[in-house]
Amino acid sequence: MSIETPRPSRVLPTESNDFANEATLLCVSCGLCCDGTLHSSGNLKPGEVEKIRAEGMTIVDGDPMRFALPCPKLKDRRCSIFDRRPSVCGKYSCKLRNDLVDGLVPLDDAMERVREAFALIDKASRRAGGRASTSDIRAAALGAPDAEAAERLSAIVLELFLDRHFRISDEYQMFVSSVVDPKADSKE
Amino acid sequence: MYQRSPQALFSTIGSDVVALHVERGQAYGMQDVTATVWTMLEEPTTLEAMCDRLTGEYDVERDQCEREVGELIALFVAEGLVSRLDSSD
Numbered sequence: 001m002s003i004e005t006p007r008p009s010r011v012l013p014t015e016s017n018d019f020a021n022e023a024t025l026l027c028v029s030c031g032l033c034c035d036g037t038l039h040s041s042g043n044l045k046p047g048e049v050e051k052i053r054a055e056g057m058t059i060v061d062g063d064p065m066r067f068a069l070p071c072p073k074l075k076d077r078r079c080s081i082f083d084r085r086p087s088v089c090g091k092y093s094c095k096l097r098n099d100l101v102d103g104l105v106p107l108d109d110a111m112e113r114v115r116e117a118f119a120l121i122d123k124a125s126r127r128a129g130g131r132a133s134t135s136d137i138r139a140a141a142l143g144a145p146d147a148e149a150a151e152r153l154s155a156i157v158l159e160l161f162l163d164r165h166f167r168i169s170d171e172y173q174m175f176v177s178s179v180v181d182p183k184a185d186s187k188e
Numbered sequence: 189m190y191q192r193s194p195q196a197l198f199s200t201i202g203s204d205v206v207a208l209h210v211e212r213g214q215a216y217g218m219q220d221v222t223a224t225v226w227t228m229l230e231e232p233t234t235l236e237a238m239c240d241r242l243t244g245e246y247d248v249e250r251d252q253c254e255r256e257v258g259e260l261i262a263l264f265v266a267e268g269l270v271s272r273l274d275s276s277d
């Protein structure tokens with residue numbers, strides 16, 4: 001297990017006067033889409049692979065080619081290469097942001113969900129001795145052999161929370177629902 | 189009478205429950221009434237006692253409650269999350 005650089009402090013801004021809109025305020029308070037928490041990589045268009053590689057980002061082979069997360073260009077929850085960022089970054093919007101923009105979730109509730117996510121991340125990291133990376137937490141949730149049961153439970157709780165509130169669709173979600181409920185529709 | 193298995197670790201997310209069977213490694217998510225039933229299993233309890241509470245909190249007929257909660261408890265037992273203590277229920 002590698003030890004990553006410490007996470008920046010999770011202090012949330014309380015004033016929205018300096019931000020263009022609520023969605024922007026939410027995004028710069030969060031950063032979970034960029035820091036490896038929600039996703040382990042981002043898709044690249046064929047024509048931008050070398051440009052992104054030249055920025056010093058790690059390219060992951062595949063179809064499509066991808067760049068690895070956590071993104072090294074995320075600084076204090078903001079993109080340090082905003083005008084040169086991968087195209088997918090400009091298009092991506094998580095479920096929470098979508099719900100905010102669609103008026104389904106007020107800003108205060110959205111910010112609270114971000115705080116809850118931070119708290120669950122801290123708990124999952126502490127369970128692993130305070131040194132767990134996002135990939136380590138994800139591995140624990142999926143049943144890594146070296147993960148203790150309590151550590152795995154904390155990781156699962158986190159990933160389910162992210163599935164429910166942040167990840168956009170089944171394609172990106174960590175867990176397919178397998179709720180023990182006689183009334184629940186079963187997923188084939 | 190039923191009680192939670194010592195093999196079942198669980199945590200709550202708001203009103204929802206996530207449980208993990210330690211030995212089997214299987215994880216379960218519970219919401220709504222399922223989560224409520226799990227919460228009621230904090231101490232050993234009977235199907236009768238659980239339905240006494242549920243029929244007071246929800247608009248459900250007694251026989252329907254006993255049937256559906258009985259099915260849920262049977263699932264919990266089959267999954268190893270809950271143990272049956274005796275044959276009194």
